[in-house]
Amino acid sequence: MSRDAAATRRRILxxxxxxxxxxxxxGARVDRIAAASDSNKALIYKYYGSKDRLFDAVFDTIVVQTMNNVPIDADDLPGYAGRLWDWYRERPELLRLGDWDALERGGAGMAAQAPRAATAEKIQAIAEGQRRGSVNPMLPAETLLRLVLAICRTSPAAESAQSHREAVVAAVRQIVAVSDNTDTQVSPR
Structure with a gap:
């Protein structure tokens, strides 16, 4: 791909x-995307084929950016949660894109290659943390990941953003804390 084509694709995305x-x-309009990206509708359809496939490309791009900029650290899931919460606060459009995917397509974007790979990598990291003993093994790794991600999606209500961030980190710390009671462990997946 030439430099101009790469730059055009970036502007379109x-x-x-x-x-x-x-x-x-x-509700999205390809003509508005074309105007905002200084390209044309025909070029967008040439590159992406359809509006739905353009959304898939957008979704894959944001998942990869998030993975690269906020890598999971199973030995510090509370810290990871704080960094992910910050990332989402700085980029609220990412949460909205996820919501639109869930509302309009039943989460089809999460079934695409990049999101599946990212999810599998995170689950594996948590499972390894459970095996090493740094993460509570009471919940399956996938369940634990879903809980952490859900907590990171929360928004401050009445308290300050900093207080809410601290609450996010504290909540994840509580969920992943390794206790002396191992009678109720669930096998990590």
Missing amino acids: DAAVEEFSEHGIA
């Missing part, structure tokens, strides 16, 4: 992130 996060998949 950047414009699509804004359009999809603001309007959802059904």
